[in-house]
Every structure is written in C-alpha cells, then in structure tokens.
Amino acid sequence: MEDKIMLITGATSGIGKEAAKELAKQGHTIIVHGRNKGKTEAAVQELKEETGSDKIDLLLANLESFADIKRMADEFKEKYGHLDVLINNAGNQYGSTWEATAEGHEKTIMVNAFAPFLLTYLLLEPLSKSGEGRVITVSSASHDQGGAPFMDDIELKEHYSYGKVYGVSKLYDIWIMRHFVKYCEEIGIQGITFNCVHPGSARTNLGNTGNRPLPMKILFFLWRPMMTSVEKGAAPTIFAATSDEMKNKNDFYIGPKGFEKAAERYYTEANEKILWDYCMKIAEPYMNV
Numbered sequence: 001m002e003d004k005i006m007l008i009t010g011a012t013s014g015i016g017k018e019a020a021k022e023l024a025k026q027g028h029t030i031i032v033h034g035r036n037k038g039k040t041e042a043a044v045q046e047l048k049e050e051t052g053s054d055k056i057d058l059l060l061a062n063l064e065s066f067a068d069i070k071r072m073a074d075e076f077k078e079k080y081g082h083l084d085v086l087i088n089n090a091g092n093q094y095g096s097t098w099e100a101t102a103e104g105h106e107k108t109i110m111v112n113a114f115a116p117f118l119l120t121y122l123l124l125e126p127l128s129k130s131g132e133g134r135v136i137t138v139s140s141a142s143h144d145q146g147g148a149p150f151m152d153d154i155e156l157k158e159h160y161s162y163g164k165v166y167g168v169s170k171l172y173d174i175w176i177m178r179h180f181v182k183y184c185e186e187i188g189i190q191g192i193t194f195n196c197v198h199p200g201s202a203r204t205n206l207g208n209t210g211n212r213p214l215p216m217k218i219l220f221f222l223w224r225p226m227m228t229s230v231e232k233g234a235a236p237t238i239f240a241a242t243s244d245e246m247k248n249k250n251d252f253y254i255g256p257k258g259f260e261k262a263a264e265r266y267y268t269e270a271n272e273k274i275l276w277d278y279c280m281k282i283a284e285p286y287m288n289v
C-alpha cells in the first residue's frame with residue numbers, strides 16, 4: 001500500500017495512538033486528532049520520535065461539540081485535498097447519570113456515535129477523492145450488551161444507565177456506518193467503504209477519567225489483568241485501514257480474531273432509518289459542506 005493520508009480520532013491515547021504509530025511506521029501520513037492541545041502536541045512529538053516519520057500532523061476538536069467537529073472538518077479540507085482513511089476511534093464513557101453537552105446532547109452518545117456521524121458526513125467529499133476511501137469506526141463488543149435501544153428515546157433520557165448508554169452508542173455506530181453505504185449509493189458518491197472494528201478488551205485509559213459507578217470500578221479493577229495489550233486491540237483497526245482484503249468491502253465487523261458478525265437482534269431497516277434521520281436532524285445546522 002502506498003503512502004495514504006489517514007485521520008485518526010482519539011489518537012492521543014490507547015488504541016488510536018497505537019494505530020497511529022504502526023500506520024506511521026508503514027509510511028502513511030497520519031493526522032492525530034486530540035481534544036487537548038498540549039496532550040496532542042506531546043503525542044505527535046512522541047510518535048515522530050518513535051517512528052522516525054515527520055509526516056504526522058494534528059487537528060484539535062472536542063467531539064462533545066458538533067460546532068467544533070465542523071470547524072475541524074473545515075480545517076482538514078483547507079489543508080488537505082483528499083482523505084484516504086478516516087478512523088473514527090475516539091470514544092468515551094461518562095457517569096452514572098444523564099449528562100448533557102453544551103449543545104444539549106447526551107455525552108456518551110454524542111462522542112461515540114453522533115461525532116463519527118457528523119465527521120464522516122463532512123469528510124465524504126475528500127474521502128471520495130481518494131479513489132479508495134475507507135471509513136473505519138471503532139465499535140465494541142458492548143454493542144450487544146446494552147440491551148434494546150429505544151427508538152423513541154435515542155439519547156436515553158428516560159432509559160439511561162452507565163452500561164446501557166455505552167452499549168447502545170456502539171450499536172448506533174454499526175447502524176450509522178451501514179446507512180452511510182446506502183446514503184452514498186443514493187446520492188451517487190462512489191469509492192468509499194464503511195466498516196466497523198472492535199478491539200476486544202484492551203488495557204487503555206477508557207473510562208478512567210469518567211465518573212464510573214462504584215460497582216463498575218470494582219468490576220474494571222478485577223477485569224483489568226484479563227485485558228489484552230493495546231497492540232492486540234489496535235490490530236483490527238490497522239487491518240481494516242490497510243489490508244487489500246478490505247478493498248470494496250462494506251459493513252464488515254472485525255475483531256482481534258478476524259471477521260465477526262455484529263449482533264442483529266435489535267436491527268431492522270426501520271430502526272436504522274429512524275436513527276439516521278435523527279442524526280440528520282440534530283446535526284443539520286452543522287452539515288453544510
């Protein structure tokens with residue numbers, strides 16, 4: 001694979017940073033996305049030193065904000081003519097009670113699902129100019145552990161719990177990426193593929209900064225020794241970004257052991273469409289490309 005331009009969200013830590021390192025070593029131009037200027041600059045410096053590559057740039061945005069995502073997408077388009085690979089990797093876990101972003105959306109779903117939706121949408125044009133654009137979204141095995149989503153309560157205002165919101169946000173990722181395939185067909189955009197990966201259970205900072213409920217803290221503490229390395233966790237992302245096997249492939253779900261099947265128990269085309277329409281509605285003020 002020749003030198004590609006790859007934007008990785010949440011590349012200041014964990015799986016995103018590991019993927020950035022390996023992909024930079026392969027010679028690709030890496031754009032490290034972060035939310036904190038100092039931390040992102042430090043990550044870029046570290047990656048440059050570790051890989052010997054100077055083709056590592058950065059972009060900043062807080063993914064809790066549609067407005068900030070829009071600003072970052074515009075900044076990307078001003079600087080780069082096209083994008084080969086978008087890796088929607090950033091993710092978060094917040095607290096035991098429903099919390100709103102400054103724009104009024106539930107935080108976990110905003111960062112884990114609505115942010116990938118808007119960023120992908122805003123970057124469709126540069127991705128289509130790649131000739132072989134790839135969008136990879138990091139979901140989770142938890143997509144099957146949050147129970148049923150509530151299609152009349154997408155942001156779980158009435159049905160919130162710490163575990164449910166994370167699982168549902170990761171289920172949304174799969175449905176949103178699936179719908180992007182249809183959307184691009186409908187509007188005649190060609191040459192972009194959309195797939196999801198999951199890292200298994202990898203030792204990262206995920207959830208460490210949030211207000212995790214006490215039983216979850218205990219569970220995570222006991223579970224941590226069983227977790228795998230970030231290297232193993234990042235492998236599905238790297239495979240999806242670079243493998244020839246993934247050429248022209250859509251709607252795959254790849255984990256550390258290879259191709260898997262995403263859970264379909266709550267999936268219907270109607271549910272996918274309700275979610276898509278909801279995303280289109282709430283992100284609408286930020287969608288002019």
Ligand SMILES: NC(=O)c1ccc[n+]([C@@H]2O[C@H](COP(=O)([O-])OP(=O)(O)OC[C@H]3O[C@@H](n4cnc5c(N)ncnc54)[C@H](OP(=O)(O)O)[C@@H]3O)[C@@H](O)[C@H]2O)c1
Pocket residue numbers: 009010011012013014015016034035036039061062063064089090091092111138139140141142198199200201202203204205206207233
């Ligand atoms: N680790 C696992 O076992 C596991 C399992 C299943 C799925 N995942 C998924 O894997 C992805 C990577 O997570 P990780 O495990 O590598 O965790 P991590 O070490 O905590 O990395 C998460 C990344 O997302 C960024 N991020 C979080 N909230 C953000 C926000 N509001 N705006 C911008 N960036 C934000 C973080 O930035 P900061 O560095 O500034 O915090 C960091 O770069 C996530 O989507 C996660 O849900 C992880």
